[in-house]
Each structure stands twice: as C-alpha cells, then as structure tokens.
Amino acid sequence: MEDASHNDLSAEEAELYRIRHSLAHVLAQAVLELRPGTTLGFGPPIADGFYYDFVLSEPLTEAELPELEKKMKHIIKRGQKFEREDLPAQEAFRLIGEDMQEPYKLEYARELVEKNGLETLSFYKNGPFLDMCEGPHVDSTRQLPAGAFKLRSIAGAYWRGNSDNVQMTRIYAWAYKTPEELQARIKEHKLALANDHKKLGRDLDIFHIDDEIGKGLPLWLPNGTVIRDELEKLARELEFKDGYERVVTPQLAKVGLYYRTGHLPYYANGMFPFLELKERHEVEGGEVEEVVEQYALKPMNCPHHHKIFAARPRSYRDLPLRLAEYGNCYRYEESGALSGLLRVRGMCMNDAHIYCTEEQIGDEFKKVMDLHRRVYEILGLQDNYWMRLSTWDPDDPKGKDKYVDMPEAWEASTRHIRAAMDEIGMPYREVKGEGAFYGPKIDVQFRTVTGREETASTNQLDFCVPARLGLVYTNANDEEVHPWVLHRAPLGTHERFVAFLIEHYGGAFPTWLAPEQVRVMPVAAPFAGYAQKLVDELRSDFVRARPDLSADTLNKRIRTAQTSKIPNTLVVGEREEQDGSVTLRRYGSREQESMPFEEFRARLRKAIATRAMVLD
RNA sequence: GCCCAGAUAGCUCAGUCGGUAGAGCAGCGGUUUCGUAAACCGCAGGUCGCAGGUUCAAGUCCUGUUCUGGGCUCCA
Numbered sequence: 266m267e268d269a270s271h272n273d274l275s276a277e278e279a280e281l282y283r284i285r286h287s288l289a290h291v292l293a294q295a296v297l298e299l300r301p302g303t304t305l306g307f308g309p310p311i312a313d314g315f316y317y318d319f320v321l322s323e324p325l326t327e328a329e330l331p332e333l334e335k336k337m338k339h340i341i342k343r344g345q346k347f348e349r350e351d352l353p354a355q356e357a358f359r360l361i362g363e364d365m366q367e368p369y370k371l372e373y374a375r376e377l378v379e380k381n382g383l384e385t386l387s388f389y390k391n392g393p394f395l396d397m398c399e400g401p402h403v404d405s406t407r408q409l410p411a412g413a414f415k416l417r418s419i420a421g422a423y424w425r426g427n428s429d430n431v432q433m434t435r436i437y438a439w440a441y442k443t444p445e446e447l448q449a450r451i452k453e454h455k456l457a458l459a460n461d462h463k464k465l466g467r468d469l470d471i472f473h474i475d476d477e478i479g480k481g482l483p484l485w486l487p488n489g490t491v492i493r494d495e496l497e498k499l500a501r502e503l504e505f506k507d508g509y510e511r512v513v514t515p516q517l518a519k520v521g522l523y524y525r526t527g528h529l530p531y532y533a534n535g536m537f538p539f540l541e542l543k544e545r546h547e548v549e550g551g552e553v554e555e556v557v558e559q560y561a562l563k564p565m566n567c568p569h570h571h572k573i574f575a576a577r578p579r580s581y582r583d584l585p586l587r588l589a590e591y592g593n594c595y596r597y598e599e600s601g602a603l604s605g606l607l608r609v610r611g612m613c614m615n616d617a618h619i620y621c622t623e624e625q626i627g628d629e630f631k632k633v634m635d636l637h638r639r640v641y642e643i644l645g646l647q648d649n650y651w652m653r654l655s656t657w658d659p660d661d662p663k664g665k666d667k668y669v670d671m672p673e674a675w676e677a678s679t680r681h682i683r684a685a686m687d688e689i690g691m692p693y694r695e696v697k698g699e700g701a702f703y704g705p706k707i708d709v710q711f712r713t714v715t716g717r718e719e720t721a722s723t724n725q726l727d728f729c730v731p732a733r734l735g736l737v738y739t740n741a742n743d744e745e746v747h748p749w750v751l752h753r754a755p756l757g758t759h760e761r762f763v764a765f766l767i768e769h770y771g772g773a774f775p776t777w778l779a780p781e782q783v784r785v786m787p788v789a790a791p792f793a794g795y796a797q798k799l800v801d802e803l804r805s806d807f808v809r810a811r812p813d814l815s816a817d818t819l820n821k822r823i824r825t826a827q828t829s830k831i832p833n834t835l836v837v838g839e840r841e842e843q844d845g846s847v848t849l850r851r852y853g854s855r856e857q858e859s860m861p862f863e864e865f866r867a868r869l870r871k872a873i874a875t876r877a878m879v880l881d
Numbered sequence: 882g883c884c885c886a887g888a889u890a891g892c893u894c895a896g897u898c899g900g901u902a903g904a905g906c907a908g909c910g911g912u913u914u915c916g917u918a919a920a921c922c923g924c925a926g927g928u929c930g931c932a933g934g935u936u937c938a939a940g941u942c943c944u945g946u947u948c949u950g951g952g953c954u955c956c957a
Contacts, residue, residue, distance in 0.1 A: 327886065327951095420952030421884025428954045432884050435952070463950090467892075476930085476948055534882095535956080565957095594957085599882050600948095602955060614957065708957090720957055758957050789915040816914075824918035838916055850917060857917065 279401075285310035285440045287347065287391075287402040288337070288414055289317045292436060294394035295336035300325065305396065306369050306424055306433045313450060313716075314414065314440040318422055318433040320369070325434060330416040333436075337414075344407035345392035349400060354378045357386040361397055369424055370397050413447045414440035457714035462767040463605040469772050469780075469830065471763070472606060481603040481610030483760060488780035491809065492766070493613070493759045495778050497591050499643065499876070500615050500756055507636055509589040509617055514569035516593055520559040526568045526730050531666065531702060537562045537597045537610075566592035567727075567752055570618040571734050574748070579738035584748065585625050589617035591759075606764035607719060615756035620736070620748040626678075626726065629751055630685040633724050634707070637755040638691075640722075645878045646769065650711040650721065652691060654682060655699030668702055674728040679705045682726060701752075703729040714768045721765050725752040773830040773852050776869070777876040783810040783869070784831045785847075786822050788838035790814075795842040799835065799862060806870060827852065833869070833880065851880065 289308035296319055297303055306318030352360060354374075362371045374397055377383045389398045391406060403409060417437045424430035441447045458464070466472045471489035478484060485493060501511070520539055523529040529536075542558040563569065570588045579586070593613050602608050621629050641650075657668040657675050668675070682705055686693050693707060700706060706725035710718050727750040737745040756762050766774070776782050783803055787796040796812045803810035813822045819836070826834045835847040836857070848859045872880045 324885080418951055419885050422953045423883080426953070428883070432953075434884070437952080474949095480948070596956080599955065601882065601884090601953080604950085608956075612957065616957095715951085717952095723957065754957065761957055786917095787915090788917090791915075816912095818914060818920055819916060821919055822917090827918060834917085836917060840916085848916080855917075 281442060282310050283401055283403050284409060284442065285315040286398075286400070287406070288409055288438065288440050289315040290347075290389065290391060290394060290396055290398070290402070291337045291340050291406060291409065292317050292333065292416070292438065293319070293396065294340055294392065295333050296321075296325075296436070297394070298336055299329070299333060304367055304369060306422075307373075308396075310440075311437075314417070314438045316422075316435050316437045318424070318435045320431060321434050325419060325436075327419050330419070330436070334414075334416050338411045340392065341406045341409045341411045343392065344405050345394075346405050347389050347391045347400075347402040349402075350388045350390065351385040352388065353385055354383070357388070357397070360388070365395065367397075373397075410442055410444070412444040413442060414438055415447060415451070457716075460714045460768050460771045461605075462607070462713075462764040465767050465772040466606065466764075469767075471767065471780075474605075479610070480600065481598060481608070483606055483609060483611070485759075489763065491780040492763055492774065492778055496615075496756055496759065496762065499640070500589075500591070503636055503639060504587075504589050504617065507587070507632060508585075509587040512570065512573055512588050512590050514563075514566060514573070514590060514592060516563055516595070517560045518563055518568060520561050522568050522572075523561060525734055526571070527669070527702070527733050528564070528568070532564060535596050535598075536564050537595050562595035563592075564594055564596045566590055566594065566614065566616045567618055567730065567750075568734070570616075571730065571736055571750075574618075574620055574736055575734065579620070579748075581622060581738055581740045581746075584738060585619050585621035585629055586748075587617060587619045592616045594758075606760040606767075607713060607717075609760045612758040612760045614758045615754045615762075617753055619751040619753065620731075620738075621751070622738075622740070622746070623749055626681050626749050626751070627685050627688075630682060630724065630726070631689050633751060633753045633755070634685065634689055634691060637709070637722060637724065637753075640755045643876050644766065644769075645775070649769065650709050652686075652693040653699065653708045653710050654679070654686070654693045654695040654705065655701075655708050656695060656697055656705045657700045658698035661698055667698075668700060669729045671729065675700075675705065678726045678728050682707060701725050701727070703727045706752075711765055713764075719761060719765070721757045721762060722755045723753065723757070724755075726750075727752060771830075774832065775876070775878045776832045776880060777873045779809070779830075779832045781809050781811055781829070781831050782873070783808055783833045783835060784813055784826045784829075785810060785835045785837065786813040786819070786826070788819050788836060792838050792842055795837055796835075799837065799847065802862070802866070803869075806866065808869060808873070823850070835865070849880075 289310065293305055293308055300322045302322035304320045308317030309315065357374055358371060361367050361374055374386055377386065386397055387399060389396055389400055389402055415438060417439055420435045420437065421432050422435040423432050439447060439450050441450065469488060470486045471492070472483045472485055474480065474483050520529070540560040541556045543554050544557045545552045545554050573588055574586065591613055593611065595611050598608055598610050603610070619629050656679050659672065661667060686707065699708065704726045706723055708720045709722040711721050712718050731747045731750055736748055738748055740746045785796045785799050787793045793814050796814070800810045800812045813826065815822060823834065830852055832852045834850045836850060837847055841847055845862055846859055847862050847865050848857050849865060850857050868880055
C-alpha cells in the first residue's frame, strides 16, 4: 500500500485525504470503545482508503467489523468537531506518555522532536478522542460520508514495519466520497478476483500446488508447460539475435562458492538448508560422523555463470560475453510470504549475465532495456507497470549489512543507469533502498489483481562480485581487469511472469501463447471425420488443435470452449465439409466468419509466427 | 517467521441446538443431438485437512498440527 503524502495533492485529492484521515480517527475511537485499554500505532490514508494499527487489549475478529462500522456511523452522526491544539514538545510528551498512555505515539513524538527538530506537536480532538496528528481533518464528523466507507480486513503489521518490533493489529478500510464510488470499488474488487491467477490457474489447468510435494513448489500442468515453452522460445529467439549464448548449469553448488561471491552469510536465510555429505570415522571408543561436503540448492544462477566466465582466459576481444540460461533456482521464502505462482520457493529464471568493460556498460544496458521493451510490446503489456531505478540508501542504518560499502562505485553505476535510461527515453522513478547488495538496478513493477506490487523483470548492474570471484579479462594494454556484469531477466521467472500474464489476459491468452490454439467442433456426429481431418492438418503445422467430439449439444460445446478461453473455435457441418471451409468463432466474440480452410490456416500461421495479439 | 481468518466430493458451496453427510457443476453410463454460451435420465463420488481430547454421541466443542487466504517483514 502506498501512503498518500498530503503535500502535493489537488484540492479534490486533499478533500479525500481529509475524509480518510478523519475516518481513521473515528475508527480508532470506535475501537477504543469496543476494546478499552487498546494502544494506538499509525493510522494513515492510503490509496483506496485508510488503515489504523492497534495493540489491542483483547483480540478482534473480522466478524466484529460490522459492529465497529456501526459504532463509527454513530460517531459520525454525533457531529463531533475536530479541534486542533499545538503543544510545546515537553508538554506534549507528558500528555501522550502520562495522560494518554500511548507508548508508541510517544516514541514517534520524541523522534519528531529530536530527529526532525519540531518544536511543537499538534493534536486533534473530536468528542472524547484525542490523537497526536499532523492533520488536516474535516471540521466535523458529520462531514464524513457514512455510506462511503467499509472496513475491509484485519491484518498483522509490525510497528514501524520492523519485524523486531511488536506486532500490531491493522484494520484496513476502503473509503471514498460517495457510496457510488465505494460500490464501484467493491465491484472492481470482485471482478479482479475473477482474474486472480490462483483461480484461473486452477480453472484452466495451468498449475497445481500439492502439500506432499511442498509449499511454494508448483507443479506445471500440460497447459502451463505450453505457456512456459512458448515464453522460452521467445526468449531464445530474441536473445539469439542480441548475441547471447546459451549455457546449462547444475542446480547445486558447494557452499563455499556462495561465501566467495558474498551471497553468504547475508543471504543465508533466503536459501534452503544445505545438503550435507557425511563420513563415519573410527576413533578410539567408537565412531564419529563428520560433514565432508556441503551443497546448496542454488538461489541464483550468477555464481555458476561466473564460473563459466572464469573457466577460460578472457580477452577484451571476447567482450561483451552474454551467457543465458533459463535456470531453476530455489529460495527459502518465509512460509507466510508464499502465494500461488507469485511467490514460490522453486522458480525458473529467464537469466543471463553480460560481462563487459566499463565503456560497454551504457550500450549493453540500453540493449537489455530495448530487449525488454520488445518483449513487453509482443506481450501487449502497455501501461500496467512502471520502472523503478532501485538504488542503495546510504542513510539506511542497516546499510552496512545490506550493500557493499563502495560509495564511489554506487554513484558511478547509478549514473551509468540514469544516462542509459535517459538516452533510450524510458521513464523511471528512483527509489532508495531497493538495490541489490552488489549494485543498482532497474526493476519493472506491476500490480496484481489484488493490488499487491511485485517485480516482474529486472536489469541489474554489478560492480562488485566479479572482483570478489577474481574474474578478469586481459585488456588492450595487456593488463588484467575485472569485468562489469549485468544480471538481467526481462521475462523474470516463469512462475511470477506467467502469474502476471494470466491476470493480465484474464486467462485468455493470444493464440501463439494459448495452450490450446484451435478447437474444432462438428455440428453433429456425421461431421466428426471432417473435424478430425482439420485437426490433423493443423497439427501437422504444429498447431495445438483438438477436436470436440463429445456428445454434448453444440451449444454446450461452444460454451465449454468459451469458458476454457480457447482463442479460436472452428464449427464445421455440412456446408463446410462440402466446400472445404471452416466457420471461425473467436474467443469473446459472438460473430462468426466463414472462409476456406486454407485461408484460415494461412492466417493462423501468420498470427502465430508474428505472435500477434489477434488473428487478422 | 509473525498477526488474523479459514479448510466439508475434482470445483463452488449448504449442513440449525452435538444425534452419524447434501446440492449444483465437472466425471462415468445410457438416451438424445444438423448450426454458435448449459438436452434428458441414471450412476458413482467423502476417514468432513491430519492427530489427539471432551461426550452415550463430534463436520459441529477443546488442544495440537499441516496447508491455504489476507496482511507485516522479505523478495524474481
């Protein structure tokens, strides 16, 4: 969720901000009535409403949300005035700490005074409810639209987003100016859920997750595998044209490798526990077991690719060297983070590493971004994503653990990326503290149907690991120099990318990607032979075609084809068999179009070869 | 990992006060079926996530556990 900052809002947005912010206070007031002794955290407006965090005296369940809503509506009706009062710091501390007994608010108040240099703190009081708050608020609770908000869910949230802190209970709410806007949001939410990749993944037989295999370890069903294969084929073609060479590396490596690259110990909690090979030794008085080798499931492909780079002496003439692999990786994600295909423990990454000189970085970075642009264009992804320049945060207190301590290199590499992005004319937003430990990157961020933001693709600049691994090439002056490395994955991982595509297309894939591209159905049994013949012809073109010879009525079979979101349905009967034609019905359209089979075949071939979004 | 909530047939869901399990769709069988979103009849399908406990009796109550969902942290 994004916090809405109040500073640069239009008048319209500012009013909504006041409403949401004020409703948050009303919610807190209602919670205090229902659970006296509750202490307060933060309660800001967010993109579609607001939330408030509490440390509750007694747990609250979602079943109690309607009761809270009712209390809020009573408060609104009472028309409590919001009154502001500014107090000098010391007086404010006393009020919050002693009178209000709000330890978390007090912590924040001290921070505002001590770190941000505030001299006074502002408070808002409405009815019996007093809260330290910057405001602004509406004048009276009566101005709040009682029918335009809805308490949505209860969630856990750490105080100040830090898992070392106490976990609070967060109540999320939708809030708008009018009941119509709220209803529209609720409707939109329901529609979005219909496109949820977990639902469609099951309905369309794309993937399955089985307890006995393990959580976060999806099984790809035949339909899902087709989609993966097509994406891989696309990547192979584009990467071939851009001068990549394909490699294959094992799923395991000895643990020592990751210490050398620097992934360990920092990344240890992101890896599966190691596999240990043991040997028994006779000693006096018995036997001891000794671990002789430790292997890790690879959490990323880069160390393996680096070893390929290091396997031969490299000259500047070999650069840029571009090594590509759809590589399987395993990461030990926290169980609570796992979600369908979006967040998994086993994944297959559209990975490649580009080894180049510092002079080549700009061009290589731009080429990767251009490859990225082509991929997104082919897939018809236009505006539901944004690019994030993820950099380090030198002020992060944990920065020493999070980023390699090479300030000049961070600055230089970030400049390289900015320059490349500006030259290629791609808009991006710079965000501190999201960089990899070894360098800055461009991440492509998208939102899932449920509103969560995820990274789909990434292009990372690494100025650090090659030196750690001692990777060198010989330059024109016969000196050994560390290469720079780009880690890039325009198609991300199959898991997350396919999840993204399922939701983006609502399960209705373009013909080239669709698991079943053409379904052929005879209007009645006597034409089954003709239908089968067409299927055979199409399959000889490597088209994924299937006949529907079931005993269902034509209406039923059409319906089945449509709910299965098959892009092209051919209906054939006496007329078609007579003149060797087909009648085409496309997914989502009620119109039909008759044409000679050979014409359909040619159009289909073209659509697939060009990866067209629709059949011309 | 943590907080909250769930888990009943392949899917979507019902199951009252604790009294021994139900529907629709999908599947299977049969009948029917010649033109674009659900023909008709029948059959089968369940250790009610799993393990304990309370009880004469547990899908229902209690405890533990596994998994899922919504969040937080983390992240492709």
